[in-house]
Amino acid sequence: MQYQSFLSKRYLKRRWAPWAATLAVALGVFSLLSVLAVMEGFKVEMKERIRGSLSHLVVEGIATRQLVGEDSLLDAARTTPGVEAASPFIETLAIYRSAVLDYCILRGVDPSSEAEVSDFDLYLLSEEEIEQLLADPYMMLPEDRAPPDAARVVEVFSLERRRQLLRSRLRGDDVGFVEEAPPQGLVVGIESLRSGRLAIGDTVQLSSYSPVTFEPRIGKFIIVGAFQSGVYEQDQRWAYSDIRALQQVLDLWDEDAQDMGISGIALRLTDYSQAEEVKQRLYLEISRRMDLPASDEGSIPWRSMEINTWESQRDNLLQAVEIEKRIIAAMMLLIVAFAAAMIFLILMLLVIEKSRDLGVLRALGATRGGVIQLVLTQGMILCISGAVLGLIGGWILTENINEAHDAIYRATGMRLFPPDIYYLERIPAVLRWQDMVLVCAPTLIFGFLGSLFPALWAGRRDPIRALHHE
Structure with missing residues (x-):
C-alpha cells in the first residue's frame, strides 16, 4: 500500500x-x-396522462369553429399513410346543475371508436372499482387491474345501461317512463364523485351554447359511469358523452353543408415519431378534398382548420x-x-x-x-x-x-x-x-x-x- x-x-x-x-x-x-x-x-x-386523454394528432377548427363533412374527414384521415385510427369528437364548456351548480369540460366522443385513439377504455372504471375508490379517498388503481376492453365504452353509454340506472331510482308508475325516453349518458371523473357533488345514477341538467346559432342550449343527462386518468384536473372537471346525443343537444346542424358539425378529429398514429410527416400528408389530403366540387362524395366543405400534436396543445405546461x-x-x-x-x-x-x-x-x-x-x-x-x-x-x-x-x-x-x-x-x-x-x-x-x-x-x-x- x-x-x-x-x-x-x-x-x-x-x-x-x-x-x-x-x-x-x-x-x-x-x-x-x-x-x-x-x-x-x-x-x-x-406526458403519458395527457397523451392518453387527447390522442397523437388532432384536426380541429380554428377559433373553436366547428368542422363539417365528418365522413369525408374521417375517410381522408384513415387513408393517410401513418394513421392507425381516427375518431370524431366535440368539446365545449358546460355548466351542470344537480345538487350544486358547477362547470365541466364536456367532451362528446364516438363510443365505438374512441378507444382506438385514446386510453379512455383504460381509464373507465367498473362499478366495483368505483366503490373501492369512493371508500378510500386516496386510493389509486393497481397496475395489474383487468386489461382495457373497448366494448365497455359502448356498454356504458348504451340505452340498457341508462334504463337500468333509472329503474333503480324510480318506483311505481314512473318506471314506464324509463322505457320510452331515458336521458343521455354522461361519464364523469372520479374526483367529481369523491367530492360529493355527483353520484352514479344522478340526473343532471347541462347548459352550454350552440356554436352555430350562438344560443343557449340545455340538455338532461344521467351519470352512467366514472373514469380515473390520474390527472386531478381532468378527473375533477372532464365529462364524456355520446357525440350523437351532444350534436342534438347543441344543435350543430350546419345549413350550408347540410351536415352535423364536430369540433375535430382525433388520430392515433402507427409511429408517433413520424407525426410531423403524417401531419403534412394529412394537410395536403384535406386541402385536396376541399378543392373538389360539392357534388363529389369525397369532398370536404371548406373550413379554417389546424392540425396539432398533443404536445403542441399542452406545450406551455x-x-x-x-x-x-x-x-x-x-x-x-x-x-x-x-x-x-x-x-x-x-x-x-x-x-x-x-x-x-x-x-x-x-x-x-x-x-x-x-x-x-x-x-x-x-x-x-x-x-x-x-x-x-x-x-x-x-x-x-x-x-x-x-x-x-x-x-x-x-x-x-x-x-x-x-x-x-x-x-x-x-x-x-x-x-x-x-x-x-x-x-x-x-x-x-x-x-x-x-x-x-x-x-x-x-x-x-x-x-x-x-x-x-x-
Missing part, C-alpha cells in the same frame, strides 16, 4: 470533522438526485415543467458547492495542523507530487464517499417515495403532494442514469477543485521551514 493511502485513511479515521463534509456532499447529492427524479417523473407522467426542473437543479447545485467549500476549509486546516508531519515526510524523501497526492486523496475520499451515500439514499427514496409520503400522512394528517395543486394523484419519480451522471460529475469536479488548492499549497511548503516552525 502506498503511504498516501495509508496516511489518508489514518488521518480520516481519527477525526470526525472531515466526515461532516462527507455528510454535506451526501445531502447535496441526495437532494439534487431526488428533486431531479421527481421532476423527471412528473414530466413523464404528465410541458415547457414550464422543463424550465422548473433546470432552475431547481441549478439551485440544488449550490448545496454541492457548499460541501466542496467545506472540504476546502477542512483540508486547509489539516495542512496547517499537520505542517510538522508533512515536513517530516519531505525530509524522509517524499516528493512534492507525493504530498500533493496525499492531500488530494483525502479530499477525494471525502467527496466520493459522500457521492456514493447520496446516490444510495436518493435511490432508496425514489423507490419508496409514495410509501414514505403515506406514512407521513397517516402520522400527521398532512399531504405533502396535494393532487389539486400538482395535478397527479401520486408522486411520480423516474431515476435516469443521465441524471445520476449530471449529479455526480459536478460533485466530483467541485470536490476535486476544493481539494486541489490545499494540496498544491501543501506541496509547495518548504520542509525545513515547516520543521523549524514546529
Whole structure:
C-alpha cells in the first residue's frame, strides 16, 4: 500500500470533522438526485396522462369553429399513410346543475371508436372499482387491474345501461317512463364523485351554447359511469358523452353543408415519431378534398382548420415543467458547492495542523507530487464517499417515495403532494442514469477543485521551514 493511502485513511479515521463534509456532499447529492427524479417523473407522467386523454394528432377548427363533412374527414384521415385510427369528437364548456351548480369540460366522443385513439377504455372504471375508490379517498388503481376492453365504452353509454340506472331510482308508475325516453349518458371523473357533488345514477341538467346559432342550449343527462386518468384536473372537471346525443343537444346542424358539425378529429398514429410527416400528408389530403366540387362524395366543405400534436396543445405546461426542473437543479447545485467549500476549509486546516508531519515526510524523501497526492486523496475520499451515500439514499427514496409520503400522512394528517395543486394523484419519480451522471460529475469536479488548492499549497511548503516552525 502506498503511504498516501495509508496516511489518508489514518488521518480520516481519527477525526470526525472531515466526515461532516462527507455528510454535506451526501445531502447535496441526495437532494439534487431526488428533486431531479421527481421532476423527471412528473414530466413523464404528465406526458403519458395527457397523451392518453387527447390522442397523437388532432384536426380541429380554428377559433373553436366547428368542422363539417365528418365522413369525408374521417375517410381522408384513415387513408393517410401513418394513421392507425381516427375518431370524431366535440368539446365545449358546460355548466351542470344537480345538487350544486358547477362547470365541466364536456367532451362528446364516438363510443365505438374512441378507444382506438385514446386510453379512455383504460381509464373507465367498473362499478366495483368505483366503490373501492369512493371508500378510500386516496386510493389509486393497481397496475395489474383487468386489461382495457373497448366494448365497455359502448356498454356504458348504451340505452340498457341508462334504463337500468333509472329503474333503480324510480318506483311505481314512473318506471314506464324509463322505457320510452331515458336521458343521455354522461361519464364523469372520479374526483367529481369523491367530492360529493355527483353520484352514479344522478340526473343532471347541462347548459352550454350552440356554436352555430350562438344560443343557449340545455340538455338532461344521467351519470352512467366514472373514469380515473390520474390527472386531478381532468378527473375533477372532464365529462364524456355520446357525440350523437351532444350534436342534438347543441344543435350543430350546419345549413350550408347540410351536415352535423364536430369540433375535430382525433388520430392515433402507427409511429408517433413520424407525426410531423403524417401531419403534412394529412394537410395536403384535406386541402385536396376541399378543392373538389360539392357534388363529389369525397369532398370536404371548406373550413379554417389546424392540425396539432398533443404536445403542441399542452406545450406551455410541458415547457414550464422543463424550465422548473433546470432552475431547481441549478439551485440544488449550490448545496454541492457548499460541501466542496467545506472540504476546502477542512483540508486547509489539516495542512496547517499537520505542517510538522508533512515536513517530516519531505525530509524522509517524499516528493512534492507525493504530498500533493496525499492531500488530494483525502479530499477525494471525502467527496466520493459522500457521492456514493447520496446516490444510495436518493435511490432508496425514489423507490419508496409514495410509501414514505403515506406514512407521513397517516402520522400527521398532512399531504405533502396535494393532487389539486400538482395535478397527479401520486408522486411520480423516474431515476435516469443521465441524471445520476449530471449529479455526480459536478460533485466530483467541485470536490476535486476544493481539494486541489490545499494540496498544491501543501506541496509547495518548504520542509525545513515547516520543521523549524514546529
